[in-house]
Amino acid sequence: MIVPGGKAVRLAESLGAMLGESNVINSRDALEPYGKDEGSCPLHLPHLVVKPASLEQVQSVLKEAASAGVPVTPRGRGTGLAGGAVPVRGGMVLSLERMDRIVEVDEANLSVVVEPGVIVQDLHRAVESRGLFYPPDPASLDSCSIGGNIAVNAGGPRAAKYGITRHYVLGVEAVLAGGQAIRHGRKTIKNTTGYSLTHHLIGSEGTLGVITRATLRLVPLPPVRVDLLAPFPEVAAAARAVGRIVRGERVVPAALEFMDQASIRAAATFLEREVPFLDAAAHLLIQLDGKDGDAVLAQSEQVGEICLEEGASDVLVATGSHAQERMWAARRAILEAVKRLSHHSDFLDVAVPLGRIPEFLDRADRAASGAGLSLANWGHAADGNIHVAIHRREQCPGWLEAAGQLTDRIYAAARDLGGVIASEHGIGWLKRKALAASLDPEALALMRRVKQAFDPGGLLNPDKVLP
């Protein structure tokens, strides 16, 4: 479907009158940043970008778009990796960037009300200054929006202990494709008032509705945090340590991050500074937290001992926030860093059941060797979520095709091992075909009927999620 330019011009005029001209963009240069995200989706320019500032404005914009028959791509801060916010059919980008208020931090009721454009780190700071905690922490937290986090059901390192975005969303206000506002959920953990429209919308990547406000559950901020960094001479030793910590001793770390050598080195190059234990085959970065200082320290000693027994060459301990930030810098930089490894910057986002991680890494490595390609692997070892970047050792003309085939083999490995091809980055546009191979036809048909129930005209974020 091509959107005729004339429609977009008329729409820009009527919406400009409604939202103010500065909030409606249709000049080529200004459109360009809205035609991509942080992943490898090709540029697709929208015909116009609109920036509403209220529920009512979002409703008006969607009504106008529906009556003009123009497709609408909702967008948070554009930090997605799967093309979910890229307007692949042109039409309108509905940017939520101006709806960025933290409406209320409700200490008495352990909750917060936010608009979708709030940056996740700003949310963290606002609640942590009051001793409260919103745990989900995607690596892009300094630039991604809470609306986008809800749209992809974002995770992050703390998911194994604290859960994912879905576990913290108590309710949403959203606008459907026709402009109808719906509300579901209150400031209560328990709620069985009809079908959970809240949970229907979480993870739907802007294809079912545009979230304009969300009520999130908070928990007390754990006052004690200890971080450990353990370098291992081989990946298998790190995997054994993970197994003993999580499954043997049944410790529940706040985070248990895994980085292989390629990831660590890429981060060091990107950060342009010294990163400790650069020659290790793998790092584990482990965070333990809690209310009781002695208990957290005792547990971190236990975890450190296990790492050493399994072959870690050292264990660094960080207890102050400055040292902790330094320890996490390499981990947080990996995503940007591996993009520099080659111009092909697709990151896989698979998850496998916990106990299958070593087998998965082994299969992925063997597949890469067979294809003459290299991998960087990193991720969340306590919840089985592994990110994989495929890169090339040297120039080679057919390598993108080879990378595509390798991707398919890695997805097949994840599925064979009881895992999934998409964990916390969503399906967006890039992974629709891989999704099709992961779903039963009946499940896919049902998802299409759900889409139809929410968006009968098919104008909301078309060509996303469903293949």
Next chain:
Amino acid sequence: MIVPGGKAVRLAESLGAMLGESNVINSRDALEPYGKDEGSCPLHLPHLVVKPASLEQVQSVLKEAASAGVPVTPRGRGTGLAGGAVPVRGGMVLSLERMDRIVEVDEANLSVVVEPGVIVQDLHRAVESRGLFYPPDPASLDSCSIGGNIAVNAGGPRAAKYGITRHYVLGVEAVLAGGQAIRHGRKTIKNTTGYSLTHHLIGSEGTLGVITRATLRLVPLPPVRVDLLAPFPEVAAAARAVGRIVRGERVVPAALEFMDQASIRAAATFLEREVPFLDAAAHLLIQLDGKDGDAVLAQSEQVGEICLEEGASDVLVATGSHAQERMWAARRAILEAVKRLSHHSDFLDVAVPLGRIPEFLDRADRAASGAGLSLANWGHAADGNIHVAIHRREQCPGWLEAAGQLTDRIYAAARDLGGVIASEHGIGWLKRKALAASLDPEALALMRRVKQAFDPGGLLNPDKVLP
């Protein structure tokens, strides 16, 4: 809609041939237990009851029912309180009682695979014997099924710390009204492979599909548990203690149960044994748990101190499982006990934001006094979920109407205070009208379209949930 008896007879014959005659019931006496639940929904006899034993049998049953145009009411163990499993249109009850296998406790991957008819307590025992923990613990756990728990998104005392059923369901296998099997979810916490059909089905009370298998997430069993029982001379003092524990000190108890005097006395009468502190205006029953014994003990001392400072006349401490069971006996008996208070045995199941509990109790009590009726209040003070039983002081002809009006006033109070009218017992048949008053018309219209997407013929658990 009345199901003609002839249809049911023919269906009983064909299904009897398929499932074995003993698994198809259509004699009046044997049907009767399937015509009610544990709540106040009037008896509605089904025309037949079928008891499939496998996914394939459930598929066949639903296909036959669809082609005969017979409504189907799925049923776990019939312990619901809102009429969700009562066949209000007659037709067929599809009982999952024979599908009661714990298919796999997967220690390595912290998960368990169950059939829907498994009794929740059996699930608890199976995983706890291996040091693992499935936290949701509705009061009926010794008789309710996990399938029913998923269908109503059940909660229980441990929800404030550990979350509700929804937070533990990783995936489901289900059969749609036409007999199509769908599968969604694997043994991973993170999963963004398309719309979460798992979360669409959770809480849908058998109106969207019949769950035939579920994969549940487990966490390590906290090895240390301490229970405290604190009697208070007035409800306001107990409420102050709750506020200081949860909001002031930000302790996260594994359970923080509230019982008013009417509830405690009803439990004592029902149990026919001595219950301590029978004259107290309210009891708090508080459970603290964790991995570190010293930390849990220190926290329980702190919590006990707070209770005493706020006016508790005593604090009993139980650390062994026998003493703990005794301490919980009264709490677990309340539901059955308050049924004996009068033949009208509707339990309200509201939730309000944490900080609004005292205001809610106050409004409910004033409304009851105005109506000349009595209340028993009990529930989960750490997550705002309060159960209310309305009962009568003496014989009075119009009292059921008065109780209905009082219910409406209590629902209005919950809504005014930012709460919900249904928290963990579902909507079923009894609360459909109250649900209608709680939802925006647009949200309700959308829920109807979702129902249509899953069950276009409208034969699956008709007249439930949606008004």
